[in-house]
Amino acid sequence: MIEIVRSSDLVLIGFLQSLLENANIPVLVADSHMSALEGMIGAFPRRILVPDDRAAQARRLIREAGHGAELRHE
Template sequence: MVEIVRSSDLVLIGFLQSLLENANIPVLVADMHISALEGMTGAFPRRILVPDDHVAQARRLIREAGLDAELRHV
């Protein structure tokens, strides 16, 4: 799994999860529980991870949605 986005913005995370799942890209939203436990102060942002073989497609979809600034550049 490769992290492609890290954010404390719940709306953004939900949108990206939906966008990728609708394109049949498996998505794991990591750190959901710790983020909720710490009171959403932003200390533990949520992370979107996709399988290695879907990274290029996921990045392309996010760019096409106009959200390329949200992509992790690792």
């Protein structure tokens, strides 16, 4: 698995998760339990991880959706 996005924006994380899942790309949202423990104040961003072999496709979809600035560096 490779991290492609890290954000405290729950709406963005939900949107990207849905976008990738609709394209049949497996998605793991990491650190969601940490975010809940810290009271959702945004101190611990959530991370979107995808399989290494699907990362290029996931990055392309995110760019096409207008959120390329959110991508982590390759």
